[in-house]
Amino acid sequence: MSIPPRPASPSAASDRFVRSHLKMRHLILLVELGRHASIVTAAKAARLTQPAASRLISDLEHVLGVQLFERLARGVVPTWSGKMLIRRAGVALAEMDAAHLEIAQLLSGLGGKVEIGSVLTPAAAILPKAITLFKSRFVDANVAVDFSTSDAMVERLLDGRLDLVLGRILDTANVPLLDFEPITDEVHHIVVRPGHPLARRTDLGLAELARQSWIVPPAGSILRDRLTALFLSEGLSPPTDTVETLAIPLIVPLLSSTDMVVALPQELVQAYLDSEQLALLPFDLGLRMDAYGIITRRGHVLSPGAEGMLRALRETIAADPALRRHRLKSTPE
Structure with missing residues (x-):
């Protein structure tokens, strides 16, 4: 047989x-x-x-x-x-395009190109220092930075259109495809103009905040969902007098000229706080976001330029005492 x-x-x-x-x-x-x-x-x-x-x-x-x-x-x-x-x-063709570009740039004496995606907070607190450090080593390299939601940027990373992402992994189905190096979480504060009617209040409650005019992120974002859940958990209706935007160049003048309030990480507005253009309300929202970090494709070999940017990011994070303290506080005992 x-x-x-x-x-x-x-x-x-x-x-x-x-x-x-x-x-x-x-x-x-x-x-x-x-x-x-x-x-x-x-x-x-x-x-x-x-x-x-x-x-x-x-x-x-x-x-x-x-x-x-x-x-x-x-x-x-x-x-x-x-x-x-x-x-x-798409990933395979993007890799071949990247290989061709790297070879062409090597032959022409250029330093290559690095494409990064970032959510807002690390873009303000980490990325400028990391780019400065990177450019001191790769003078002729081109750095392209994209700002969007974590989901959108992770999709672009998986498609080979980004080298690195500073953000969050929100879709658990993507976890096996990615490497994640946590940086820190985000503590959100209530930001207002100096002289705001609530600025010196020490007896603020969530009910009074719910009656204020708010600047909020678009519906469907993590922060918007968590703000809504925060009010609902206290039996309150979420604010209805709102402006939806994530754009800091719009948020700052709106806060400066009105009595609106917004929940933001302090890092995003630190320069305006230092110059006394904005102020923080003495109220703890108790609102923290999931940790953001450096996201790369698992098993993917980075180009020399992207590897240099990854190294610059790691060194910048390691040298920042505030980030080190934040990470220690965020680590469970």
């Missing part, structure tokens, strides 16, 4: 798929299909004919044994497997 051949191991099958079946034109087409819900449009962007693009998709589906796209009357929609493959294709 003949013995049937043993099925290939997952790693062997994966290796064969990558080395024998997957081609650069597959990657390019997948990325374009992620951008355009149309085979015709994606094929044109990938410089392929529509029949050739359809054959490439069918080839991938046959080799993988899964459906990658649902064919609809008005185009195609990626399945879960299709979405996963599109993301990985």
